[in-house]
Amino acid sequence: QLQLQESGPGLVKPSETLSLICTASGDSITDTNYYWGWIRQPPGKGLEWIGSIYYGGGTYYHPSLRSRVTVFVDKSKNQLSLRLTSVTAADTAVYYCARRAPNSPYNYWGQGTLVTVSS
Amino acid sequence: EIVLTQSPDFQSVAAKETVTITCRASQNIGSSLHWFQQKPGQSPELLIKFGSQSFSGVPSRFSGSGSGTDFTLTINSLEAEDAATYFCHQTSSLPQTFGQGTKVEIK
Numbered sequence: 001q002l003q004l005q006e007s008g009p010g011l012v013k014p015s016e017t018l019s020l021i022c023t024a025s026g027d028s029i030t031d032t033n034y035y036w037g038w039i040r041q042p043p044g045k046g047l048e049w050i051g052s053i054y055y056g057g058g059t060y061y062h063p064s065l066r067s068r069v070t071v072f073v074d075k076s077k078n079q080l081s082l083r084l085t086s087v088t089a090a091d092t093a094v095y096y097c098a099r100r101a102p103n104s105p106y107n108y109w110g111q112g113t114l115v116t117v118s119s
Numbered sequence: 120e121i122v123l124t125q126s127p128d129f130q131s132v133a134a135k136e137t138v139t140i141t142c143r144a145s146q147n148i149g150s151s152l153h154w155f156q157q158k159p160g161q162s163p164e165l166l167i168k169f170g171s172q173s174f175s176g177v178p179s180r181f182s183g184s185g186s187g188t189d190f191t192l193t194i195n196s197l198e199a200e201d202a203a204t205y206f207c208h209q210t211s212s213l214p215q216t217f218g219q220g221t222k223v224e225i226k
Contacts, residue, residue, distance in 0.1 A: 046217055096162055100210075104210065105153035105168050106165070107165045107168075107174065109162040111161075
């Protein structure tokens with residue numbers, strides 16, 4: 001059974017870089033049968049897809065975040081990573097990592113981690 | 120970007136009644152529309168995929184229908200544990216998008 005666990009600092013200062021990792025157990029991040037992605041949810045609001053990676057196949061980002069976001073894999077640690085630069089208060093959200101098969105919805109989600117952008 | 124518009128935003132329904140939530144896409148997305156349930160403090164859980172296919176382990180009172188631009192999630196015989204926010208989600212084209220959510224309260 002796949003389990004995903006997000007981790008990272010809960011507080012980031014404006015203009016700095018947000019860095020999160022997602023540790024997978026029960027499956028390999030390099031499994032080419034799946035896409036691994038990040039989705040976020042501002043407090044009390046809806047869900048926003050950030051981006052995803054298909055190991056060996058490429059990365060895909062939301063156009064509104066493309067200039068600031070990087071999603072990558074550390075295969076030695078079986079971890080998915082998210083990096084978001086130049087953060088503002090609008091980036092305050094619960095960040096989820098998730099997995100899906102091609103052309104399918106995300107059916108495995110981590111529990112999420114709250115990141116607050118504040119000085 | 121495909122915009123998904125859900126209605127209503129909020130619904131208060133008595134137990135054992137039926138809930139109907141609609142999701143309208145700004146362009147034709149075929150059957151690439153999925154429904155999630157999210158309870159407070161929890162991550163979203165997949166209920167219905169590709170418009171009408173029930174995800175493994177989901178109670179039979181949840182059903183979906185629709186294709187193209189108009190989709191419906193129906194919850195028959197509402198139970199107390201169904202109090203949650205429901206989101207539709209499209210995977211037809213990037214960026215993937217979600218509806219704004221419909222909060223269902225048990226009267």
